[in-house]
Every structure is written in C-alpha cells, then in structure tokens.
C-alpha cells in the first residue's frame with residue numbers, strides 16, 4: 028500500500044517535472060496593437076488570441092474588439108479614429124497615391140499619422156484608466172509600425188519588449204540592433220525599387236535607407252520622445268530612450284518567410300513568422316457564396332483591393348477597361364465593390380460590399396486574384412496557391428508583387444498602364460497558361476514546408492523570452508559598440524595605414540637603393556669594361 032502510494036506520488040511528480048520545461052507558466056502579457064487598419068489587425072489578433080488560448084493573461088490595447096474572447100483576454104479599447112483626419116485631411120482617392128515617392132509618403136502620411144494616432148491612443152479614456160492601475164507584466168509586445176512612443180510601456184512596467192511587424196525586414200531595427208543591412212539584396216521595407224540588384228536599384232535603396240534612418244533617428248524619434256514626456260511624466264530622465272528600447276528589444280517577430288521573401292541573415296532574436304494569421308481550418312463560406320463558387324464551372328476571377336483602397340474610386344476610364352475585359356470572359360468575376368450599383372455591369376460579374384477574402388481564396392474554383400499586393404492579403408494567395416494580377420498602389424506593394432512575378436506566380440500591372448488592352452493581355456495570359464497556377468502551387472508548398480507552423484514558432488519565441496527574462500545573452504554585442512568599431516572602420520583604417528607605410532617605405536627604399544646604385548654603377552661598369 029505504502030510503497031504503491033509513494034510510487035504514485037513519484038510518478039505524478041515526474042509527470043509534472045517532465046511537463047514544466049515546455050511551459051512558460053501562465054504569464055502576464057501586455058499586447059499593444061492599436062493601429063486602426065483592418066489588415067494589420069487581421070494579422071496581429073491571431074497572436075493575442077493564441078496567447079490567451081495557451082493560458083496567458085493577455086491585456087490588449089486595441090482599436091478593434093473581439094466579440095467573445097476568453098476570460099483571460101482583457102481588451103482596453105482605443106477610441107476609433109479616422110486616420111486621414113489625424114493627418115489633417117480628407118481621405119484622398121487612394122489610387123492617386125500611386126504617384127507618391129517613398130520619401131513623401133513618410134513625410135506626409137506615416138510620420139504625422141503616427142503622432143496623431145499616439146495622441147489618440149494615450150488619451151483614450153479606457154487606456155488612461157488602465158495606465159493608472161498598478162499592473163505588472165512579464166512581457167510587453169508592441170507592433171512596430173510607427174508606434175515607437177508606445178514601446179515606452181516596456182520601460183514603465185520594467186518588462187522585456189518584443190516587437191512585431193506586419194511587414195518583413197525592417198531597416199531601422201537592423202541599424203539599431205546591429206543586424207546586417209544587406210543593402211545589395213534586401214530592399215527597404217516601403218521602397219518601390221524596380222530592379223533591386225542593378226546599380227541604380229542599389230543606389231536608390233542606399234539613398235532611401237540613409238534618408239529614412241537619419242530622419243527617423245534625429246527628427247521623428249524626438250517627436251516620439253516628446254509624446255512619452257507628455258503622457259508618461261512619471262518615467263523621468265533615467266529611462267532608456269526610444270532608440271535604446273528598440274535596440275535592446277528581446278525579440279523581433281517579422282512577417283516574412285524565405286520561401287517567398289528575399290533570404291537574408293537574421294540575428295537569433297529576429298524570427299520569421301510570415302503568415303502567422305493563416306490556418307488550414309477553413310471557415311465555411313456563406314451559403315450563397317459557396318453556391319456561386321461551386322456552380323462556376325469555368326472558374327472564378329476574384330477582385331479585391333483590400334480594406335483601405337476602394338475600388339469604386341477608380342476613374343471611369345480604368346473602370347470601363349475592367350468591365351469590358353470582364354465582359355469577354357467565360358469565368359465568373361467576383362469583385363469587392365463598395366457601392367450598391369455598378370453601371371454597365373456584365374452578367375458574369377458579381378459585386379459585394381464585403382467578401383471573406385481568406386475563405387474565398389481557399390475555394391478550388393478560384394483561378395486568379397486581382398489585387399494591390401498588400402502583404403497580408405498577398406500571403407493569403409500564397410497560402411492557397413492562387414496566381415495574382417497585382418496592381419501596386421503604395422508602400423511595400425510593388426516589392427511584394429515583384430517577388431510574386433519573379434516566382435512566376437503572377438504578373439505586375441502598373442496602375443498607370445491599365446487599359447483594356449493591357450488588362451486583357453495580363454489576365455488572359457494567366458488564365459490560359461498553366462505555368463502560373465503551377466508556380467503558385469509550388470510556392471504554396473514551399474511556404475508551408477517548415478519545421479514548425481508560424482504560430483507555434485511565434486509562441487515558442489515569445490514564451491522563450493519570458494522564460495529567460497528577456498534572454499539578454501541572445502542579443503548582438505554590436506549594440507553596445509561604437510559604429511566605427513562595429514563596422515570595423517578602425518581596423519580597416521589601421522591596416523590601410525600599415526599598408527601605406529610599408530609600401531611608402533618600400534618605395535623610399537627603392538629610390539635610395541637606386542640612388543646608391545646609380546653612383547657606383549659607373550665604377551662597376553667601368554670595371555667590367557676594363558675586365
């Protein structure tokens with residue numbers, strides 16, 4: 028009896044101990060994702076919900092609310108804001124942005140938008156109420172996208188910081204943490220370079236990267252620091268600067284994967300979790316859509332320009348080009364169109380104000396997707412192996428689509444080049460040539476071929492930095508070196524000086540020897556002649 032009881036206790040203890048290393052027990056996590064864009068939220072919500080599912084006590088600062096979250100998922104709501112009002116203007120016709128340079132886009136949209144948004148977040152009543160409370164956190168996770176002032180919450184709670192980006196490589200973070208920039212192959216995240224590895228492509232990338240870095244570090248971060256002073260006066264002067272917080276972040280999770288994005292060197296605490304929002308358990312489609320897709324035996328062309336771009340703002344000429352090309356197709360066309368009516372709509376075109384993009388793309392009858400190449404949506408086409416006709420408008424869209432085109436899984440059509448002829452040719456090339464579908468399926472297979480799902484990867488590393496209290500040892504020692512030591516400029520300069528000295532001495536020696544030889548030379552030669 029007694030022995031058996033001991034055995035049982037021993038077994039239970041063994042079970043407990045063998046299990047514990049796999050868990051970073053339930054942790055208190057602050058998750059800061061207030062950026063109002065729906066596509067960012069679609070990506071980021073998956074991580075917060077999964078952390079709660081795994082038993083962590085998650086507090087989320089967010090603009091969008093979940094309807095029925097777990098009881099350990101606490102939402103602190105940010106007042107809904109209109110991004111365009113934040114930068115002091117009406118919502119522009121987004122198609123006009125196809126003309127804006129990356130520099131202008133930062134100066135006119137990203138930077139003022141960020142300052143406006145952070146003011147909205149930190150003066151939202153729920154957020155103010157939450158910040159007054161005496162909470163403690165084991166980890167602060169913050170989105171990277173122009174939200175630096177909010178990184179200061181990791182200093183406020185004295186907790187390690189993990190940063191999550193909804194895009195891939197981040198040049199400013201690379202600079203700060205000492206991750207190689209790889210300017211010859213890796214393009215800055217919001218730059219549209221048409222031929223990235225050409226001389227002009229590399230020059231353009233170099234120029235923009237330097238421009239962005241200096242404005243960011245010496246102007247923009249200053250504005251962000253002012254916001255920190257305004258909203259967190261209790262932090263005082265001893266807290267790390269926002270630059271230091273980014274530099275010392277425990278973890279950076281980036282939305283890329285080398286099977287699609289340009290392969291690049293990454294520090295151990297920069298981890299690719301591209302497509303973390305995508306899972307195979309397909310939600311069922313609304314009945315009418317399911318029937319429409321099932322019945323379209325010749326296939327379906329699916330058109331959507333995402334949540335920020337309204338197709339109905341297309342100028343008439345371009346809209347007519349689309350309608351005329353669609354009219355000639357035997358396929359059904361499904362278009363996310365934000366108005367009730369569409370004049371001149373052909374019979375094979377179905378319009379809806381809202382469409383469940385992810386679930387539609389999973390349907391086997393989808394033959395091609397037409398969209399702007401926003402990364403979150405584009406990853407849904409990769410995940411489902413659907414070829415793309417991409418019409419880039421702004422930000423990283425051009426680069427994203429260039430990668431698709433290079434992989435043979437689609438074609439890029441510049442906005443200004445759209446007319447009936449170009450659209451007809453591009454679309455029919457893809458519909459009639461199987462190679463696009465084949466390449467899209469290849470890409471889909473490679474995208475999913477990983478040792479761990481992107482979600483498991485994200486969870487592992489977030490729990491890893493909690494378990495290891497910020498994993499200080501994982502950070503690059505380059506963070507604390509001067510730029511000339513890190514770039515080896517001092518060593519190269521030293522070698523250059525030695526080299527010049529040696530060559531100089533050698534030349535001097537030669538001259539001396541020559542001089543010395545040229546005098547006695549006559550004697551020698553006369554001796555020789557005599558002999």
Ligand SMILES: *[C@@H]1O[C@H](CO)[C@@H](O)[C@H](O)[C@H]1NC(C)=O
Nearest residue numbers: 055084085086087099101162
């Ligand atoms: C979970 O987080 C909330 C803050 O949002 C806090 O009030 C609560 O005490 C935490 N629960 C536990 C068990 O730590």
Ligand SMILES: *[C@@H]1O[C@H](CO)[C@@H](O)[C@H](O)[C@H]1NC(C)=O
Nearest residue numbers: 307308309312386389390391
């Ligand atoms: C959804 O998944 C099930 C099995 O997981 C599959 O049989 C079905 O075809 C899928 N539906 C769609 C629309 O892809």
